[in-house]
Amino acid sequence: MAKEVLLVEDSPGDVRLTREALHGVDASVHLHVAIDGVEAMAFLNREGAYSNAPRPDVILLDLNLPKMDGREVLARIKTDEKLRMIPTVILTTSDAETDVSNSYRLQANCYVTKPVQLEEFEALMKNITDFWLRKVKLPQQARH
Amino acid sequence: MTLEVLLVEDSPGDVRLTREAFRDAKTNINLHVATDGVAAMAFLRHEGDHSQAPRPDFILLDLNLPKMDGREVLAHIKEDDDLKTIPTIILTTSEAEVDILKSYQLQANCYINKPVQLEAFEAIVKSVNYFWATTAKLPPRANGG
Numbered sequence: 001m002a003k004e005v006l007l008v009e010d011s012p013g014d015v016r017l018t019r020e021a022l023h024g025v026d027a028s029v030h031l032h033v034a035i036d037g038v039e040a041m042a043f044l045n046r047e048g049a050y051s052n053a054p055r056p057d058v059i060l061l062d063l064n065l066p067k068m069d070g071r072e073v074l075a076r077i078k079t080d081e082k083l084r085m086i087p088t089v090i091l092t093t094s095d096a097e098t099d100v101s102n103s104y105r106l107q108a109n110c111y112v113t114k115p116v117q118l119e120e121f122e123a124l125m126k127n128i129t130d131f132w133l134r135k136v137k138l139p140q141q142a143r144h
Numbered sequence: 145m146t147l148e149v150l151l152v153e154d155s156p157g158d159v160r161l162t163r164e165a166f167r168d169a170k171t172n173i174n175l176h177v178a179t180d181g182v183a184a185m186a187f188l189r190h191e192g193d194h195s196q197a198p199r200p201d202f203i204l205l206d207l208n209l210p211k212m213d214g215r216e217v218l219a220h221i222k223e224d225d226d227l228k229t230i231p232t233i234i235l236t237t238s239e240a241e242v243d244i245l246k247s248y249q250l251q252a253n254c255y256i257n258k259p260v261q262l263e264a265f266e267a268i269v270k271s272v273n274y275f276w277a278t279t280a281k282l283p284p285r286a287n288g289g
Contacts (some may be wrong), residue, residue, distance in 0.1 A: 078251070085248035097284045104229035104283040107222070107251045111281045124279065131275045135268060137255045139245045 002028040003133050006056035008040040008073060009033065009091075010065055014114070014121075018060065021125030026133055032056065037068025041076060044083055056086055057138045060128075061108075063092040063099060071102065078107040085139045087132060146172040147277055150200040152184040152217060153177065153235075154209050158258070158265075162204070165269035171277040176200065181212025185220055188227055200230055201282050204272070205252075207236040207243060215246065222251040229283040233272060 005022065009015050015033050022029050032053070034040035040061070043050045059077070063070035070090065077083045087109040092099065095113045103111050112128060115121050132138075149166070153159050159177050166173050176197070178184035184205070187194045203221070207214035214234065221227045231253040236243065239257055247255050256272055259265050276282070 084251070085245060087248070087254065095281065100281050101229060101283045104231070107228070109253045110231065110276075111283075112279060113281050127275065127279050131271060131279070132254075135256065135271050135275075137239070137244050137257050139248045139255075140241055 002030050003057045003138075004030045004032065004054045005058050005060065005133075006032045006034065006040065006043060007060045008035075008037065008065065008070065009060070009062045010035045011062075014062075017118070017121055018125055021122050022129050024122075025126050025129040029129075029133065030054070036066040037070065037073040039067075040065075040073050041068065044077065058132050059086055059088040060091045061088055063090060063094055063103070071099075071106070074103065074106045074108055087136070087138065089128060089132065091128070146174055147201045147282075148174050148176065148198040149202055149204065150176045150178060150184065150187060151204045152179075152181070152209065152214065153204070153206045154179045155206075158206075161262070161265055162269050165266045166273055168266075169270055169273045169277070171273060173273070173277065174198070180210040181214065181217040183211075184209075184217050185212065188221065188230075199285060201285070202231040202233060202253075202276050204233050204235045207234060207238055207247070215243075215250070218247065218250045218252055231276060231280070231282065233276065235269075235272070 007018055019031050022031055034043050042048055043053045046053050061070050077088055090103045090108045090111045093114045100111050151162055163175055178187050186192055187197045190197050205214050221232055234247045234252045234255045235258055237258045244255050
């Protein structure tokens with residue numbers, strides 16, 4: 001079954017690189033993109049245009065986002081009984097210790113810093129994709 | 145930097161294989177072993193013989209353990225304000241959907257199935273080590289202890 005990945009990211013360049021890296025590892029992955037925190041929550045709660053949105057197998061979440069930032073999106077996911085089991089990977093340029101420790105405190109599943117260099121970014125995305133989509137056992141019930 | 149890793153595992157064979165897989169990887173890891181859930185919690189809370197125990201940078205936790213099982217250890221870790229930030233990786237032979245779902249509900253950081261085959265076991269331990277020791281940014285040690 002094809003994996004559903006929700007990427008919450010406002011930079012079109014990063015979206016494109018992530019899409020290429022994901023599909024390089026697994027061409028069958030369905031990548032959904034939300035460009036701000038409000039849209040991400042609408043997708044997850046299947047509101048409005050997202051009434052038929054699939055439940056993601058994995059969420060890749062940037063911290064710095066318009067409208068509602070990634071910290072708040074993370075807090076909402078992890079305090080929602082229906083959403084909290086979805087593995088949520090923080091993917092951000094911030095390497096501030098306070099962002100790292102607050103994200104783990106809010107129960108992010110892991111925290112990864114985005115490198116600026118293109119090749120490093122691609123290698124990182126492959127590594128994340130391989131680990132979370134191939135090595136890790138994902139919760140199936142999260143889909144229903 | 146040397147990473148401190150706590151492995152909670154009652155099978156001596158699996159402990160040995162994990163230790164060897166970690167040694168082959170090019171990361172400096174101090175592997176600490178607790179063979180049951182009670183010993184794991186004593187290590188994490190610096191109780192008794194563990195008063196000098198370091199705070200682990202991450203935890204590898206089996207589910208089926210003597211005395212206190214891994215589900216309860218996970219619940220204790222993730223309810224504790226001091227310990228909840230430590231990435232806790234479930235490493236178990238169980239493939240039961242209920243164990244996977246329950247572990248994520250309790251906020252396990254990830255769930256890894258332990259293969260029975262020796263080479264596959266080594267490969268997965270190396271992947272876990274590589275991802276958590278190299279790719280992931282771990283919580284700062286100063287925070288919470």
